[in-house]
Amino acid sequence: MPNSFEPIGFIETCFKERFGTPRQPGLVPSSWGILRLRPELNLSDALQGLEGFSHIWLIFVFHQNTNKGLKTKVHPPRMEGEKIGLFATRTPHRPNPIGLSVVKLERIEGNTLHLSGVDLVDGSPILDIKPYLPSADSLPHAQVGWTSSRPERTVEVLMTEEATADLRGLLPAGIDATRFKEAVREILELDPRPTFYKGTLEKPNPYTDVYGFRLDDFNVVYRMEGVRATVLHIQKWTDDPSAPPRP
Template sequence: MEGNAGPMTYSLETGNILTTPIGYIESCFKTKNGTPRQPSVCSLSRACLRISKSVFNNPEHSLMGLEEFSHVWVLFVFHKNGRLSCKAKVQPPRLNGAKTGVFSTRSPHRPNAIGLTLARLEKVEGGTLYLSGIDMIQGTPVLDIKPYISEYDSPKAMVPCQNDSAGNEENNKATVSCRDEPNGQMQTVCHQFSNKTERETIACINELPHIPLEPQEREKVKDLNTVFNALSSFAIEDISTCDEDASSHLEDDLIPEPSSFGVTCLHETKDACKTDSFVPSWVKHSPVANLKVRFTPNSEMELRQFQAPGDSGAPSLRYFKSIEEAKCAISTVLSADPRSVYRRKQCQDRLFYFSLDTIHITCWFGDGFAEVLKVQSLDSCTESLK
């Protein structure tokens, strides 16, 4: 896509491109206030995305095959940031006021204002995707959708093979990823295919016609079946070649050892198969504690007046399938303390408003808890504000 707009020259080569949203999110979250900071906070949150006919004449064609994936990455624009500007250091709410570099956070205020969310794909109907576990507000422009593939997208799938030298037949090793079927966790195994290390080769490779092995290599592998019978519960997912010289460690380290997931797996060396990811401690142990959430008897009663979708009578829910789901979603949103650091510190006694689906919620925060005071229909609230 190339073109001119003012002084800026758009060019794919330079990365200055003009984006066109593939569609706009219809979300149970209408405003930023109260929208979870990450999709994992509220798995019940729902949205749908209709692929725009201005992008593809037949949007349903672009979604062909996607229903075979459980999750999708959603790349979107933080269109309600106010302006396209950001600071190099930001204050993520989880750090409760402390600063860190913008690129070490998931702050919406970043160069290009691009967001990335991993959402569950509930279903695909025609040119529409139905998503859950989202953190995007109504009207969010979506730039792209990609299937989530744990075998590619997880650090567990990454084999640290240094000094890649494709074509060096002598030293070529195959890198095989095995998956433990029951829990879907990935473990990785490295094996050498040169003569002196053939016994370390994975036996179950024979079951993988798609693996790019020379016939003589495949032949060698056959004899190893017995050695690797223990691996029969694994599905080999992928194979690539590399030339890292770690063969000397293989003898001792090819003993099956229990992994952190209770899965037995072969490791070439512990060092060569470092596939665990890590994050700074503030991500897991935020100084901001989760809150207890409670409803006043009155707000409970108000919530019960909402109807599940399809039921007659108003007010009715659109995204949540039951009052219980709605209550659970409200609780998870509040438990994660959706207030900004400023509000948390400077306006502790102020009422907090947010909306979820067709519900407008009024609550307040005390020491370690959030209390829902009022539950109204979003429509009636908007009407009274007019």
């Protein structure tokens, strides 16, 4: 049995950093990703027939993990500070840092798969692709443990005139501004901040704070006031140390 695996390719996604990346696929349907299979592996024939599937599983490596050592209990964001065993969660911090995501297959061009609804950070190494089979993979009556009593919060998202004007400016860069705006809204509705910053469902952090996250090659600057996010600006990404903080 092999105990090491080689990536079949690397995915490019609109999520260039972990902050702002959704916690599960499908939560940001407007997100996008491109998976290019490594040409030297000559895998084009292996894709034959996959074009008939609307969704695929990606098995990948959490290559951006920075944790040192393994914690057997973790703080899932939805638990708002409480801990639970790592195998009862989808945390990236696992004995084998392997991720599993079902994503939408938009189209295949040669060796390249165009995807949406992704939750992978740009550059994630992909180990395998499998078709999503509702007959085997969809279990609508399955019990969902601790998650059933922990609803995700929803944030109201507003766009300032300035941000809307910034969006118009993205068009020359070849960006679909409507889709970009949709992705920003879907990301912020989920409040990507860790519990320490956002407070709990019953007691949201009442303070006003400005944050930023990177989407594609742009920096989205927004203000949080309780459970309202106001997008202030969308700027071309620069590695500027004075940019608003990522919590």
